[in-house]
Amino acid sequence: MSLPPPRPVLGVAASLSGQPWAWRGGIVPGDGLDGRGADDLLQHLFRTRGADPADFARLKSPTLRDWLPDPSIFADMDVAAERLALALRRDEAIVIYGDYDVDGATSAAVLIRYLRSVGGKVGHYIPDRLLEGYGPSAGALVALKQAGADLVVTVDCGTQGFEALSAAKLAGLDVIVVDHHKAGTALPDAIALVNPNRLDEAAKAAAHGHLAAVGMAFLLAVALNRLLRTQGWFASREAPNLLDLLDLVALGTVADVAALQGLNRAFVTQGLKVMARRGNIGIAALSDAARLSRAPIARDLGFALGPRVNAGGRVGQADLGVRLLTTHDAGEAAGIAAELDRLNQERRGIEQDVTDAAMRFAGDAAAGCAVVAGDGWHPGVIGIVASRLKERLGRPAIVIAIQEDGTAKGSGRSITGVDLGAAVLAAKDEGLLIAGGGHAMAAGLTVAADKIAALAEFLDQRLAAAVTQATAHRHLAIDAAVAPRGLNAGLVDVLETAGPYGQGWPAPRVAAGPFQVVDARIVGENHLRLQLAGPDGGRIKAMAWRHGDSELGAALQGAGHGAGRRPIHVAGRVKRDEWTGGDAVELELDDAAWADGR
Known part of the structure; x- marks a missing residue:
């Protein structure tokens, strides 16, 4: 009974x-x-x-010692580490190709700072959100090869970059993908694809599917550091302290709204301690610009620092975040932080205008997924607006900015228990999207304007039951x-x-x-x-x-x-x-x- x-x-x-x-x-x-x-x-x-009682002790004070897995459990991790070690030995030119959001910027910064600390020749490339869109493009990768790049590592993108990576291979450019977005049965043609959300991933590795890309980038640095040590790389140079990178890992993890469970809790707990020491002058300058005068807490990463890093990719220059997080020049850091603070203020005004317009359409949105679209909406703020709609409506929301050329960029946010990333991939498979991908709680897409209505109907039908179940007992x-x-x-x-x-x-x-x-x-x-x-x-x-x-x-x-x-x-x-x-x-x-x- x-x-x-x-x-x-x-x-x-x-x-x-x-x-x-x-x-x-x-x-x-x-x-x-x-x-x-x-x-x-x-x-x-x-x-x-939902914690296991056996984990209570290590949950109270999460440490890497208790939570960090062996990086080798992930498919292609050792292949990626070996290719990077080879690039270091050959003094090859390495380029980190990152997404334009906080997870992309911090992922790029983790690998750039680590590779430079071990003697690597490394630069970065961040695509423009408006001109190039999400993920690696064939044109950009081929241009990097022509400019002298020997190896490109994409971070927080690349899992769906089939055409771009095929073009890179044809041009003779090696590419490693480090990502966390949903993968399909087909995988792009890369030297290595490090992603816990591969469908062919082993169970132990798949259990870390909640990691942000920055967490995977850190694990790659751990794997590479271990390999270099066995190869005698540190016989004549000091090995870097990987823990110094945890402030970046914490920032990317929280700002990307990754689940703070398991390893992510250790990343954020220890990363906040590193951040409080203000060793990364870029993060310190950003904290000053955000007027944070005390030791940071997790909320600060999501509500104060993250939005400012994002502002560069949304309404300003896409690589400002990476430059801030990798510089060792205090004057440059202060200047970039001030510019990001200014751009964030500008972003807030644009965001409010788009939010007001989107809310007017939201009343007619479908029950399974609210899809709203508008001409002239700034693509740089649609993700934030989608989050606002999701909070107000209590269901997944996708906000779409229609471009002059008849295509449209969309960004979506979901509620707990409804996998939006999988639904977007399904819409892509149905031929409704030009491009699209994401994870359970967030997704991005490109769609022809004349297919928006069909997309909305498809997502409503696919997600309605899950939304009903997730919201059935509202309390x-x-x-x-x-x-x-x-x-x-x-x-x-x-x-x-x-x-x-x-x-x-x-x-x-x-x-x-x-x-x-x-x-x-x-x-x-x-x-x-x-x-x-x-x-x-x-x-x-x-x-x-x-x-x-x-x-x-x-x-x-x-x-x-x-x-x-x-x-x-x-x-x-x-x-x-x-x-x-x-x-x-x-x-x-x-x-x-x-x-x-x-």
């Missing part, structure tokens, strides 16, 4: 946004946990994120519930111990109450700032981002006025208040509910 479902958290069966509050994963805190106090909460957080997942005074610095410290948080390892959401709304006002770009007070003396500041004009925001503002002021429960992420410092905390509010039973 099955047990009845647990009662809604704090009795909230329907919040102000119309959803129940339920314990994450259906696991009630205290149910079968070992230990006492803070350890209870930590183990609860691990369990609700707000809660990890802990406390009285108002329980929202304190001690709770924040315990929660941070189970970090870093991100995709696949969500930040804990805490429910608390009851509170009275003491003050509510609109601040900044349509955000709602609240001051909350509890009957036990607990007081806290709360921010409801982008809820200044939402129904939830209106209800919260109304709760603080008049004789009929109503108490509320709140739910969100509690963190230290960076503005006031000390032990003050604030809540990033996700939802609220009436606490008076009416």
